[in-house]
Amino acid sequence: MSALGDWAIPSVIFLILLAGWLRGINVFDCFLEGAREGISTAFEILPSLVALILSIGIFRASGALDLLTAAAAPLARLLLIPGEVVPLALLRPISGSGALVIFQDLLTRFGPDSMIGRIASVMEGSTETTFYTIAVYYGAASIRRTRHTLPAALFADLTGFLMSALTVRWLFYS
Amino acid sequence: MMTILFCGMILSGILLGGLTGRMPQVSQAAIEQSGEAVRLTLSLLGNFCLWGGMMKVAEQSGLTRAAARAFAPLTRLLFRGIDTGGAAMRAITMNLTANLLGLGNAATPLGITAMKELKKEERARNTATDNMALFVVMNTASLQLIPTTTAMLRSAAGCEHPLDILPSVWIASAVSVVCGIVMAKLLAGRRTKR
Numbered sequence: 001m002s003a004l005g006d007w008a009i010p011s012v013i014f015l016i017l018l019a020g021w022l023r024g025i026n027v028f029d030c031f032l033e034g035a036r037e038g039i040s041t042a043f044e045i046l047p048s049l050v051a052l053i054l055s056i057g058i059f060r061a062s063g064a065l066d067l068l069t070a071a072a073a074p075l076a077r078l079l080l081i082p083g084e085v086v087p088l089a090l091l092r093p094i095s096g097s098g099a100l101v102i103f104q105d106l107l108t109r110f111g112p113d114s115m116i117g118r119i120a121s122v123m124e125g126s127t128e129t130t131f132y133t134i135a136v137y138y139g140a141a142s143i144r145r146t147r148h149t150l151p152a153a154l155f156a157d158l159t160g161f162l163m164s165a166l167t168v169r170w171l172f173y174s
Numbered sequence: 175m176m177t178i179l180f181c182g183m184i185l186s187g188i189l190l191g192g193l194t195g196r197m198p199q200v201s202q203a204a205i206e207q208s209g210e211a212v213r214l215t216l217s218l219l220g221n222f223c224l225w226g227g228m229m230k231v232a233e234q235s236g237l238t239r240a241a242a243r244a245f246a247p248l249t250r251l252l253f254r255g256i257d258t259g260g261a262a263m264r265a266i267t268m269n270l271t272a273n274l275l276g277l278g279n280a281a282t283p284l285g286i287t288a289m290k291e292l293k294k295e296e297r298a299r300n301t302a303t304d305n306m307a308l309f310v311v312m313n314t315a316s317l318q319l320i321p322t323t324t325a326m327l328r329s330a331a332g333c334e335h336p337l338d339i340l341p342s343v344w345i346a347s348a349v350s351v352v353c354g355i356v357m358a359k360l361l362a363g364r365r366t367k368r
Contacts, residue, residue, distance in 0.1 A: 008275045008276055008277060009277060012228075012272075013228060015237075016231050016237060017231065019232070019235045019236075020231040020232070020235040022235075023234075023235040023236065025235055027231055030227070030231045030234050031228070031231055032227065033230055034227035034228065034231065035223035035224070035227035035230075036223075036226075037226050037230070038219075038222035038223040038226025038227065039219065039222065039226075041286055041287075042218055042222040042283075043215065044286075045215070045286070046211065046215045049211040051176075051180055053207045053210050053211040053214070054203075054204065054207045054211070055179070055183040055184045055187075056183065056207075057204070057206070058187035058188065058204055058207070059183040059184070059186070060187075061187065061191065061199040061200045061202070061203035062186075062190040062191035062194070062196055062200050063194055064187055093314075103324075104331075107328065108331060111331070111332070112328045112333035113333060117328075117331075121324050121328055121339050121343075122339050122342045122343050122346055123346075124321070124323075124324045124327075125316070125318070125321030125325075125339065125343045125347075126316050126342075126343045126346035126347040127315070127316050127347075127350065128316045129314075131179075133285075133310060133314045135176070136282065137286060137289050137310050137313065138176070138289070138302065138310070140286040140290065141286070141289040141292075141306070143301065143302050144301075145175065145300060145301040145302060146175045146302050146307070146310075147175075147301065147302050147307055147361075147362075148307055149175075149302060149306075149311060150179075152307065152354055152358040152361055153310070153311045153315070155353060155357045156311060156314065156315040156350045156351065156353050156357065157350065159350045160316075160346050160349070160350030163345060163349045164342070167342040168339070171341055171342055
């Protein structure tokens, strides 16, 4: 199954280049033109990335996240989410790299085949870094008023976390 | 919204850091994290070039048009009022395909193109349209069929069947994507009626 992951990128590149070549377009010049646009896109998102990473960095360094975790743990246990994975659930939407560190720590502490390890894996695999996506997409399109995007996205994350705990309990431990 | 988040996180972080005596860490984070953003951009630069170039080739050969047509029955239902053959819908289709295949690095530049094209097509200024919000929500929920990074870390931690969680992952992501879409549609409807 992991082999499928290894095949995805090369096969997509293969398909695109083959189709372009067969259609007789100037593939190389075309690629260069698109790559040049890629450079400007990357720099366009830099300001929003600085703002996002800076605010998350300060927020985390202040210990605010630990406070939130302590506050959210009883509520999470009520929803059948083990308290140990709460830091992961809180960090997952705001910092992809931060969540990976916590995820790895949970795997080594409890083992990948423990209930906590499995719930953490499903959470990690079934959600995305919400704040990064919102900041980058709207930043690049220079949209300031995001309206209902954040509430809807966080609602989706919350259901994802709930379902992670429920499906692991249901599929592995019932 | 972004202003509230930005100021809220930084101001509360600094206040709390002051109260709990973690000012050295906060101050260090302020200096270091800005540089971190630049490092992240540089590491993304090659990917943006690769997929920007590939996307251009696919555009020219008509591949994206064919993909947009194939997915039209689904995308037309989700994104109301967007031209199914237009540049915005083509970019949306490519972005969703990249997400499904787990090409996260390709999905981001394609998604940015889609947002710019949506902005053009819907003549938006600095306020998100319903279609933009829906598209971003779909991207914040994971559509990836095989979570490769998670599987890799699981097997690194000594797991013999790192993908035994797949059914769980599929149910959890499907439910969260559907809930996100429904929520985006509900909230959008409420605001437009006002």
